[in-house]
Amino acid sequence: MKSILFILLAIISATWGLDLATSSFPPDSHILWIVRQEGMYLTGLLSIALMSLSMVLATRPAWLEKPLGGLDRIYRLHKWSGILAIGFGASHWLLKLSSDILKPLIGVEGRLPKIKYDGLLEVLRELGDDMGEPALYAMLAMLAVTLWRRFPYHLWRHLHRVMPVLYLMLALHAALLAPLTYWAQPVGMLMAACLAVGVVASVMSLAGMIGRRRQVNGLVVAVNSDGDVTEVTCQLDEQWQAHRPGQFAFITFDWIEGAHPFTIASADRGERTITFFIKALGDFTNKLAQRVKTGQTVRIEGPYGRFQLARSKPDSRQIWVAGGIGVTPFLAWLESLQARPEETREADLHYCTRNHESDPFVGRLQTLCAALPGIRLNIHSAKHGDVLTADALKLAEGQKKKADVWFCGPSGLADALKKGLKDSWNGRLRFHQEAFEMR
Numbered sequence: 001m002k003s004i005l006f007i008l009l010a011i012i013s014a015t016w017g018l019d020l021a022t023s024s025f026p027p028d029s030h031i032l033w034i035v036r037q038e039g040m041y042l043t044g045l046l047s048i049a050l051m052s053l054s055m056v057l058a059t060r061p062a063w064l065e066k067p068l069g070g071l072d073r074i075y076r077l078h079k080w081s082g083i084l085a086i087g088f089g090a091s092h093w094l095l096k097l098s099s100d101i102l103k104p105l106i107g108v109e110g111r112l113p114k115i116k117y118d119g120l121l122e123v124l125r126e127l128g129d130d131m132g133e134p135a136l137y138a139m140l141a142m143l144a145v146t147l148w149r150r151f152p153y154h155l156w157r158h159l160h161r162v163m164p165v166l167y168l169m170l171a172l173h174a175a176l177l178a179p180l181t182y183w184a185q186p187v188g189m190l191m192a193a194c195l196a197v198g199v200v201a202s203v204m205s206l207a208g209m210i211g212r213r214r215q216v217n218g219l220v221v222a223v224n225s226d227g228d229v230t231e232v233t234c235q236l237d238e239q240w241q242a243h244r245p246g247q248f249a250f251i252t253f254d255w256i257e258g259a260h261p262f263t264i265a266s267a268d269r270g271e272r273t274i275t276f277f278i279k280a281l282g283d284f285t286n287k288l289a290q291r292v293k294t295g296q297t298v299r300i301e302g303p304y305g306r307f308q309l310a311r312s313k314p315d316s317r318q319i320w321v322a323g324g325i326g327v328t329p330f331l332a333w334l335e336s337l338q339a340r341p342e343e344t345r346e347a348d349l350h351y352c353t354r355n356h357e358s359d360p361f362v363g364r365l366q367t368l369c370a371a372l373p374g375i376r377l378n379i380h381s382a383k384h385g386d387v388l389t390a391d392a393l394k395l396a397e398g399q400k401k402k403a404d405v406w407f408c409g410p411s412g413l414a415d416a417l418k419k420g421l422k423d424s425w426n427g428r429l430r431f432h433q434e435a436f437e438m439r
């Protein structure tokens with residue numbers, strides 16, 4: 001993720017640098033006024049390029065899943081490119097305000113002359129100028145509520161829908177206020193390309209076209225709940241494309257609530273029937289068991305995700321770690337392996353639960369693993385003092401040279417295991433993680 005952002009920033013900065021190298025300034029220009037102006041151009045360019053990237057990633061581009069490692073990573077990149085874009089946008093605005101400091105400090109004599117535009121172009125530039133400030137304030141407010149984790153997700157989602165409108169305002173600002181000389185140079189061409197893809201993505205979002213080609217209708221055919229976890233099975237329309245074990249889908253039970261992502265916890269049996277295990281974790285999922293009824297229609301969008309066993313290296317040690325409801329992709333893996341147990345590779349499955357005696361998945365895991373001799377199931381019950389640590393994992397696994405760790409569960413446990421294993425594993429270790437968070 002970092003390298004993608006770094007490459008984009010480097011390319012934009014290089015094209016800006018190319019323009020700067022060929023620019024000339026009036027001889028009496030003060031260096032600080034030049035720095036201010038060029039700084040504004042650079043921060044403006046970086047901001048709009050990152051914002052365009054963020055808009056494109058928000059369209060859930062399935063074709064980018066393979067190069068970027070799955071939709072959860074795409075969303076993380078979307079988030080960080082958005083945060084950086086707003087950061088550069090704020091710097092751009094601060095540089096603009098810096099004229100109030102520069103004027104008393106160095107005077108206005110060395111200021112770069114303003115280019116005069118006439119007629120419609122001048123009117124449009126004023127319009128573009130007026131759009132920038134309110135759009136940036138709105139973006140800063142959005143950033144604040146995004147980072148404020150206590151802000152309710154369902155409200156945040158509705159607020160977040162304003163982003164394409166803000167993007168279009170800022171795209172207009174950038175296109176109209178960029179120096180006209182840019183458009184005949186690499187920097188302008190690059191900006192035009194960024195604006196074009198960003199505008200298309202924004203229009204797609206406003207027109208409700210995101211994910212539409214992957215959406216199918218379905219019917220709830222079974223519901224079981226123990227109060228904490230609700231099992232929902234759906235029969236889907238013929239347009240549903242087969243899913244691979246470990247993938248997830250967005251499910252809409254209720255139009256006002258909108259779509260929520262859940263892992264498809266069953267294997268694909270060619271019958272277009274899929275099962276979800278949904279844990280009561282918040283506003284909507286707490287009430288789901290009372291709301292969802294057999295026979296009700298649902299809309300499913302997917303499948304998405306790259307949490308797929310097929311991505312493991314053939315000669316690597318398999319370590320699978322599931323924490324709580326993070327067991328769902330592993331249930332799909334284990335179920336799909338039932339049809340060909342002889343092909344199952346050796347793996348250690350560690351399931352971390354609060355209390356194995358009351359856990360709804362322990363029995364299911366034991367049954368599924370009983371038919372798969374290669375899979376060694378380890379249940380870690382926190383109530384009984386058995387908490388999985390990186391050290392315990394290293395001892396149990398004997399630190400073979402290559403290992404694929406597949407993790408799905410709480411991010412705190414993931415961070416601790418990742419750090420502990422990466423610090424001391426004697427060999428190549430690949431840590432695959434399915435993030436259950438998109439904000």
Ligand SMILES: Cc1cc2nc3c(=O)[nH]c(=O)nc-3n(C[C@H](O)[C@H](O)[C@H](O)COP(=O)(O)OP(=O)(O)OC[C@H]3O[C@@H](n4cnc5c(N)ncnc54)[C@H](O)[C@@H]3O)c2cc1C
Pocket residue numbers: 072152153154248258259260261262263264277278279280281282283284285286325328435436437438439
């Ligand atoms: C790829 C993926 C797979 C998942 N698989 C499962 C699963 O198999 N079983 C399971 O129980 N949970 C799963 N989750 C988590 C599940 O999506 C959330 O617990 C659920 O959406 C919470 O909704 P809420 O309104 O009850 O909670 P809230 O309190 O509103 O939200 C809690 C958190 O859930 C996430 N969330 C809420 N609504 C959405 C949404 N519409 N889109 C994206 N994220 C949202 C946000 O990170 C939010 O901070 C998965 C999440 C992801 C991203």
